[in-house]
Amino acid sequence: MAVTKQEILEVLTRIKTSDGANLIARDLVRALDVDGGAVKFVIEAASADEAQSLTQSRDEAEAAVKAMPGVQSVSAVLTAHGPAAKKAAPPDLKIGRHPTPQAGPTKPSGVARILAVGSGKGGVGKSTVSSNLAVALAKQGRRVGLLDADIYGPSQPRMMGVSKRPASPDGKTIIPLQAHGVTMMSIGLMVDPDKAVIWRGPMLMGALQQMLGQVEWGELDVLIVDLPPGTGDVQLTLCQKSDLTGAIVVSTPQDVAMLDAKKALNMFEQLGTPVLGLIENMSTFICPNCDHETQLFGHGGVEAEAKKLDLPFLGALPLDIDVRLAGDNGTPIALGDGPMAQAYANIAKRLVDGGMA
DSSP states (O other): OOOOHHHHHHHHTTOBOTTSOBTTTTTOEEEEEEETTEEEEEEEESSHHHHHHTHHHHHHHHHHHHTSTTOOEEEEEEEESSOOOOOOOOOOOOTTOOOOOOSSOBOOTTBOOEEEEEOSSSSSOHHHHHHHHHHHHHHTTOOEEEEEOOSSSOOHHHHHTOOOOOBOTTSSOBBOEEETTEEEEEGGGTSOTTSOOOOOHHHHHHHHHHHHHSBOOOSBSEEEEEOOSSSSHHHHHHHHHBOOOEEEEEEOSSHHHHHHHHHHHHHHHHTTOOEEEEEEEEEEEEOTTTOOEEOBTBSSHHHHHHHHHTOOEEEEEEEOHHHHHHHHTTOOGGGSOSHHHHHHHHHHHHHHHTTOO
């Protein structure tokens, strides 16, 4: 049986780079081609210096793919698309300072739209939806940024497979990281991942302002902001101080979750932020062994609420163990071609077709 591109990508996620990430998480693999038993791909580094550091990773990748059943030959080319990079100084920004005054709602230069992804409570999969939606939009040709604004519980570095500390060449601006075609930034990349962030509201607001205004986002069609759960300081700051295109609310279908989701909807309404749609996560569960479908948290509650409130229903996402495994491995499920990837692609297409992303 011929090897598939997805199988090769899964093998390449196990090939580590010098910073402890992997080739796929670093978004270094280009032009993957499978022709029968012949496999070709390019590992593209940002500079000649980085390319030199990836030599061992290239050799390991070539050997690992060649060992796969059905593979007869492998060609892994290592290239660099820029000159030798100057070493960037580590950030000396004081993250979590008090907010600075500003005249009114703003958005980063070059960013066309800002979409906030929120939820009324934790545990409904909001961050998983945010990362996969960002990847799904990038696969459809959009220039996408992902800002992890969940200050107390940042999870996007793990879900997107990045751990490198962002650089700050001048001590004033922050250079975001790239993963899976997405430009991303998280407070989790700037603080010790093993230590709790113990900040009062003003420091939270200051950190959010810094990550919006001092990060070099570049030209983006859409910046997705993964909000913390609830209706607190971060949500208030983002809605009042940023030129938001709108918000997407994620909930599981059961009544208890919808009670909290309605509070988030009410918050956005009070703050004058348009709600672009609702997403029902963990909508149903299909047993991988017997294909029996079980509605663990009920089904259809979010869609019914969307109809009641006359809001768009963007889609339902099943509960799937592969989504969890992919997120833990830093390779969002939306990168693939399976049913879950298609579910996220459908939601992304609705946003693009509706002019929201």
